[in-house]
Amino acid sequence: MTIEHNQTAARQDDGLLPRPDLASAKVSVVIPIFNEEETLEALVKRLIEVLESLAGDYEVIFVDDGSRDRSLSMLREFRANNERIKVIALSRNFGHQTAISCGLDCATGDAVIAMDGDLQDPPEILPELTQRWREGYEVVYAVRRERKENIFKRAAYKSFYWLMSKVSYLDIPLDTGDFSLMDRRVIDQLRAMPERNRFVRGLRTWVGYRQIGHEYERSSRYAGESKFTLPKLIRLAFDGLVSYSFVPLRLVSNVGMLVSLFSLVYMLYLVVARLMGDTTIEGWVSTVAIVLFLGGIQLLSLGIIGEYIGRIFDEVKQRPQYVVREALGVEVRSNRSGVAP
Numbered sequence: 393m394t395i396e397h398n399q400t401a402a403r404q405d406d407g408l409l410p411r412p413d414l415a416s417a418k419v420s421v422v423i424p425i426f427n428e429e430e431t432l433e434a435l436v437k438r439l440i441e442v443l444e445s446l447a448g449d450y451e452v453i454f455v456d457d458g459s460r461d462r463s464l465s466m467l468r469e470f471r472a473n474n475e476r477i478k479v480i481a482l483s484r485n486f487g488h489q490t491a492i493s494c495g496l497d498c499a500t501g502d503a504v505i506a507m508d509g510d511l512q513d514p515p516e517i518l519p520e521l522t523q524r525w526r527e528g529y530e531v532v533y534a535v536r537r538e539r540k541e542n543i544f545k546r547a548a549y550k551s552f553y554w555l556m557s558k559v560s561y562l563d564i565p566l567d568t569g570d571f572s573l574m575d576r577r578v579i580d581q582l583r584a585m586p587e588r589n590r591f592v593r594g595l596r597t598w599v600g601y602r603q604i605g606h607e608y609e610r611s612s613r614y615a616g617e618s619k620f621t622l623p624k625l626i627r628l629a630f631d632g633l634v635s636y637s638f639v640p641l642r643l644v645s646n647v648g649m650l651v652s653l654f655s656l657v658y659m660l661y662l663v664v665a666r667l668m669g670d671t672t673i674e675g676w677v678s679t680v681a682i683v684l685f686l687g688g689i690q691l692l693s694l695g696i697i698g699e700y701i702g703r704i705f706d707e708v709k710q711r712p713q714y715v716v717r718e719a720l721g722v723e724v725r726s727n728r729s730g731v732a733p
Contacts, residue, residue, distance in 0.1 A: 418449040419522060420501030423509045424491030425454050429462040431510055436470050436477070439515040443476075446519060453478045453722060454509075455495045458485030471720050478721035486714045489590040492570055494714050496592075497583055498722045505573045506592070513571040517608050521573040530575035530601035533568045533593075536610040568593060568605065577601065588713045589703055640700075644693040651689060 421439065425432070436452075443450045456464045456479065467479045480494060492506050503525050507513040513534065524532040570592050574582075581599045582592075597603075716724050 416448065417503065418451070418501040419443065419446065419518075420499035420504045421450070421452045421518075422492060422495030422499055422504060422506045423452065423454050424457050424488055424495065425459060425463050425467070425509045426457045426485065426488070426491070427459045427461045427463060428509045429459075429466060432463060432466050432470075435509055435511055435515075438511070440474065442515045442518050446522065449476075451476050451478055451499070451501060453480065453495045453499055455491040456481045457488070457491040458482055468720065475721060479718070480716055480720075480722060480724070481718040483715040483717040489570075489592055490714050492592050493582075493590050494716070496574075496579055498719075498724060499579060502576050503573055504576070504579050507571045508569075512610055513569075514608065517606070518573075520606060524604055524606060525573050525575065528602065529604045530578050531572060531596060531603040533572040533596070533603065533605055535568055535605040535607045537607045572596060575601070586707075588707060588711075590713070640696045644696055647689055648693065651686065 421443070423435075428435075439452060443452070454467050454470075454477065456467060464479075464481055467477075471477045471479050478498075480498060482491065482494065486494075496504060496506065503522060505518060505521065507515075517534070521532045521534070572593075574596065578596070578599055578601055582595055585595060
């Protein structure tokens with residue numbers, strides 16, 4: 393089932409031109425990997441079977457994000473048996489979004505598919521994504537029909553997407569992740585973006601073009617435990633909120649004005665009470681409560697402002713977004729990257 397994006401999806405009568413047969417196209421699949429030794433063998437087997445069934449050329453780019461298990465050595469073995477499998481090993485763990493960005497930077501396909509390596513993104517729906525691309529859409533993003541996570545994670549995700557829909561200046565589709573197919577033109581635009589704090593699904597929405605959603609059943613993890621801990625999920629959500637919304641800063645201003653207005657009204661009340669002969673000295677409890685309340689508002693405001701300033705500081709340093717320790721079968725061609733000696 394497909395769902396058109398509210399702002400950027402196109403119809404046939406809007407100039408949607410079908411692409412030629414896949415036999416003349418190349419598909420790249422980008423997969424970030426972090427401690428996935430229990431899943432890799434099944435992932436590669438299922439993925440290669442699907443890609444071999446498609447007409448045309450393909451490549452699979454695994455980005456090892458500082459794994460501490462056997463993931464990297466297994467990837468080297470897969471590469472030795474299939475030259476279409478390419479491996480990038482980062483010098484340390486730079487984070488999921490950075491690893492995806494690294495793979496997108498190095499992909500050479502006419503269409504590039506980003507997906508996770510835990511088999512919650514089923515490789516079997518790749519032909520459906522490529523079919524929508526052949527119809528003329530530049531972005532085909534996968535929409536989760538139902539989540540298999542526990543109730544707490546489902547509630548957290550739902551709250552995040554609800555909040556994003558309320559405060560973001562972008563219309564980021566609900567219940568979507570990084571699992572998507574992007575046309576070469578979209579990838580070139582993403583590669584040209586210089587920012588280092590990456591929120592890929594937000595960048596994907598920002599570039600526009602013709603986008604459409606494709607519903608799928610999200611599977612449970614094939615094996616092992618999720619590498620997305622609660623702090624990492626909160627950080628990712630905060631990245632999305634700060635990167636694509638000015639509401640936190642405006643909220644600070646609005647709260648400041650409300651507190652100032654309340655203080656002014658209270659001072660007028662004290663003046664009127666004094667003129668009317670009320671000399672009663674109020675207790676210290678109310679004074680301490682007000683001081684603590686204002687102190688909390690000030691610290692919260694400084695924290696929000698500091699988050700934006702910290703991101704500005706991170707951007708102006710112009711450090712590489714990631715450092716590549718090893719590259720097998722792929723050329724690292726991004727000005728955001730560094731190469732370890």
